Amino acid sequence: MLKLLNPIMRLVEIPFLLVQKRLGIGMTAWLFLAPNLALFSLFTFLPIILNFSYATTGGEAILLRDRPDVGFQNFGNLLECENVLDPSSCRNDLFWRAVWNTVWFVVFQVGIMVIAALATAIVLNRKIRARGLFRGVFFFPVLLSPVVVALIWKWILQRNGLLNAGLESLGFETINWLIERHWAFFWSTFISIWAHMGFYTLILLAGLQAIPQDVYEAALMDRASPWRCFRKITLPLLSPTLLVVLVLALIKGVQTFDEIYAFTGGGPGSATTLIMQFIYETGFGVQPRLLGVAAAAAIMLAMVLIFLTALQFWINRKKVDG
Amino acid sequence: MKYTRLIGAFMLSAAFAAPAAAQEIRFMCNDEPFCKVLDDLFTGFEAENPGVDVVTDIVSYDVVLKNLPVQLAAGEGPDMARVTDLGGLNEYYIDLAPYVDRGYWEDSFGDTLDWYRVGADDDGIYGMHGDFTITGAYINKTLFDQAGVEIPSADADWDTWAQAATAVAEATGIEAAMAMDRSGHRIAGPAISYGARIFDENGEPILIDDAFQEYVQKFVDWNNEGIMLRDVWAGAGGGSYRDAGAEFINGTLAYLFSGSWQTLNFDQKIGDLFDWQVVGSPCGAGGCSGMPGGSGIVGFKHTKHPELVAKLIDYLAQQEVYAELTSRTRSVPAHYGVAAAGVDYQDVSAPAAAALNAWGAQVEKLSPVAFAYQGYKNNRAMFNITVQRVTQAVVGEYSVDEAMERAREDLATVLAETAK
Numbered sequence: 075m076l077k078l079l080n081p082i083m084r085l086v087e088i089p090f091l092l093v094q095k096r097l098g099i100g101m102t103a104w105l106f107l108a109p110n111l112a113l114f115s116l117f118t119f120l121p122i123i124l125n126f127s128y129a130t131t132g133g134e135a136i137l138l139r140d141r142p143d144v145g146f147q148n149f150g151n152l153l154e155c156e157n158v159l160d161p162s163s164c165r166n167d168l169f170w171r172a173v174w175n176t177v178w179f180v181v182f183q184v185g186i187m188v189i190a191a192l193a194t195a196i197v198l199n200r201k202i203r204a205r206g207l208f209r210g211v212f213f214f215p216v217l218l219s220p221v222v223v224a225l226i227w228k229w230i231l232q233r234n235g236l237l238n239a240g241l242e243s244l245g246f247e248t249i250n251w252l253i254e255r256h257w258a259f260f261w262s263t264f265i266s267i268w269a270h271m272g273f274y275t276l277i278l279l280a281g282l283q284a285i286p287q288d289v290y291e292a293a294l295m296d297r298a299s300p301w302r303c304f305r306k307i308t309l310p311l312l313s314p315t316l317l318v319v320l321v322l323a324l325i326k327g328v329q330t331f332d333e334i335y336a337f338t339g340g341g342p343g344s345a346t347t348l349i350m351q352f353i354y355e356t357g358f359g360v361q362p363r364l365l366g367v368a369a370a371a372a373i374m375l376a377m378v379l380i381f382l383t384a385l386q387f388w389i390n391r392k393k394v395d396g
Numbered sequence: 397m398k399y400t401r402l403i404g405a406f407m408l409s410a411a412f413a414a415p416a417a418a419q420e421i422r423f424m425c426n427d428e429p430f431c432k433v434l435d436d437l438f439t440g441f442e443a444e445n446p447g448v449d450v451v452t453d454i455v456s457y458d459v460v461l462k463n464l465p466v467q468l469a470a471g472e473g474p475d476m477a478r479v480t481d482l483g484g485l486n487e488y489y490i491d492l493a494p495y496v497d498r499g500y501w502e503d504s505f506g507d508t509l510d511w512y513r514v515g516a517d518d519d520g521i522y523g524m525h526g527d528f529t530i531t532g533a534y535i536n537k538t539l540f541d542q543a544g545v546e547i548p549s550a551d552a553d554w555d556t557w558a559q560a561a562t563a564v565a566e567a568t569g570i571e572a573a574m575a576m577d578r579s580g581h582r583i584a585g586p587a588i589s590y591g592a593r594i595f596d597e598n599g600e601p602i603l604i605d606d607a608f609q610e611y612v613q614k615f616v617d618w619n620n621e622g623i624m625l626r627d628v629w630a631g632a633g634g635g636s637y638r639d640a641g642a643e644f645i646n647g648t649l650a651y652l653f654s655g656s657w658q659t660l661n662f663d664q665k666i667g668d669l670f671d672w673q674v675v676g677s678p679c680g681a682g683g684c685s686g687m688p689g690g691s692g693i694v695g696f697k698h699t700k701h702p703e704l705v706a707k708l709i710d711y712l713a714q715q716e717v718y719a720e721l722t723s724r725t726r727s728v729p730a731h732y733g734v735a736a737a738g739v740d741y742q743d744v745s746a747p748a749a750a751a752l753n754a755w756g757a758q759v760e761k762l763s764p765v766a767f768a769y770q771g772y773k774n775n776r777a778m779f780n781i782t783v784q785r786v787t788q789a790v791v792g793e794y795s796v797d798e799a800m801e802r803a804r805e806d807l808a809t810v811l812a813e814t815a816k
Contacts, residue, residue, distance in 0.1 A: 137469060252627075255791055338633060339632040339634060339636045342791040343630070343633065343792075343793045345791065355635065359635065
């Protein structure tokens with residue numbers, strides 16, 4: 075087979091050798107990258123440039139030529155606040171409500187999810203009965219569509235849902251979970267953890283399995299307690315994986331939209347409206363379509379995500395250097 | 397030889413098919429039963445106009461509401477569509493006036509033609525109002541009977557209805573006495589009945605005035621007291637729509653403020669499970685008005701066949717065709733001639749027939765303010781502001797005063813942005 079392929083490959087090689095001879099090795103590499111770069115420019119760079127253009131224009135027209143230039147007014151309007159901790163004092167109160175909801179959502183969702191994923195990974199790393207089944211069970215929600223996740227939990231938590239039926243049958247008072255602001259926020263965070271935890275558990279499980287067993291055996295011979303083993307062996311050796319999990323979860327947490335939108339629609343009121351929903355509704359969901367405001371908010375969100383990613387690189391580099 | 401003949405036949409048919417393809421009209425439509433009746437009526441037009449093919453694309457309401465405006469802005473989209481944002485899409489409409497009999501259209505559709513226009517100087521004819529809807533209330537009559545509560549009279553106000561419905565809820569143990577669809581359009585009617593003017597003396601939109609705020613305060617209080625089913629408004633965020641039709645069908649509501657479009661739905665789903673009836677809009681200082689509405693059929697400027705599109709819409713507007721459309725879709729006619737002649741609703745049950753007649757009787761109670769609001773081009777933005785801010789008051793993010801102040805600021809922003 076190889077004997078047959080080699081002459082063919084040599085034939086294919088000829089034009090590339092000629093190009094390489096004419097352009098040099100460096101330029102030939104660019105030639106190979108060109109198709110991908112062209113597509114990347116079209117679908118990534120161009121939208122970014124367009125987004126900046128929209129952010130500095132106003133009105134509700136869709137075509138840029140019909141939109142008046144407003145400079146940084148959209149950014150200014152979004153940031154105009156007497157006290158950023160109190161959204162009611164801001165010119166665009168809904169933006170700041172969405173910002174603070176996102177901050178709290180990310181803090182709770184990421185914090186609890188990473189701890190729960192780590193605990194689950196440690197348990198699933200042990201030789202427990204039906205380990206394969208449990209690994210599948212914890213990963214299963216990751217396979218579900220966000221809308222399916224939202225609908226399942228909506229049926230459980232609505233006024234006449236499964237949970238209230240259970241509580242009623244046990245003689246407890248029922249709660250309208252999705253109508254009370256704090257409960258709605260709690261459940262939004264909870265279902266998000268439930269839906270995504272399996273993915274991070276899997277990554278951490280892989281990280282745990284990469285830790286050499288002889289390190290633990292040596293520690294056991296020195297009569298180290300399980301807690302000490304966890305603190306002095308597991309955590310330090312797992313920290314690169316944990317860092318990846320943390321940053322991935324953080325970025326994904328900030329971008330959360332679909333499951334919460336399908337679950338609560340951002341309500342009650344604006345209690346579960348996250349920044350992505352604000353951008354969507356401002357730009358596309360309701361009239362008038364304030365594309366400029368939505369684009370400005372999207373740029374601010376991008377800056378936060380760039381900061382988080384840079385932070386990951388910085389910490390990673392510090393670890394490598396240190 | 398056989399293949400040569402086949403190819404020849406194919407080329408010949410393609411040559412004949414070419415002019416037909418050039419006469420294709422694409423129609424975007426939501427609400428499948430309604431669209432199917434329209435599609436059926438198009439066959440009559442196609443028979444009268446050989447070579448014309450009207451293709452109906454049935455889509456979800458969200459596509460019409462959110463995607464169609466984007467398509468139109470880009471100069472794309474169907475040749476014609478069934479729309480509900482009547483004045484908002486005006487810049488894309490074909491003016492049918494050069495192609496149709498203006499006298500007939502003005503005599504037949506009168507006030508609804510204004511809903512498609514922009515400004516007082518605009519006298520274009522842009523769309524055929526296909527179905528006239530009115531907001532108002534339904535009651536579960538069986539529950540009233542079981543509770544032994546007398547049904548309030550036609551001129552009863554909101555407080556009287558709230559008391560009666562609460563008495564029913566308490567006597568029968570249902571979830572809530574009343575509910576109102578989560579929609580700025582829905583709450584506008586009661587506010588106008590309370591005397592809300594929506595526009596100032598110069599015709600500029602103000603949305604919030606004392607009367608509007610008075611009704612909102614009442615509505616918020618009813619939500620907090622459990623008289624209104626809190627799930628409907630508090631159970632969603634942003635400007636999303638939610639109705640309480642399912643709760644009414646399940647018999648867990650005594651009173652539902654919704655609209656005439658629910659008639660067919662209730663007729664089919666409630667059947668003889670309980671008795672229901674239309675009671676229209678409660679009264680206040682400003683009258684007993686609901687909000688008019690409905691959808692219209694319009695053609696778009698970018699079409700390659702403006703004359704043909706106008707001819708098709710004109711065909712649908714003819715009294716005989718329109719009467720069939722109304723009858724088969726069980727809607728309230730916006731065509732004066734059809735309304736005057738009476739509609740023979742086919743295969744309709746007694747409660748549905750009574751309901752359709754009751755809705756017809758509500759038309760004369762509609763306030764001019766309601767007509768003006770329905771025809772205002774930025775009304776969707778105002779409806780969204782209302783939903784967003786009233787909900788915030790319902791869930792306690794703002795007091796009613798604060799929420800209404802926010803609504804005023806939102807309106808100022810909207811007017812500034814749309815003026816750019």
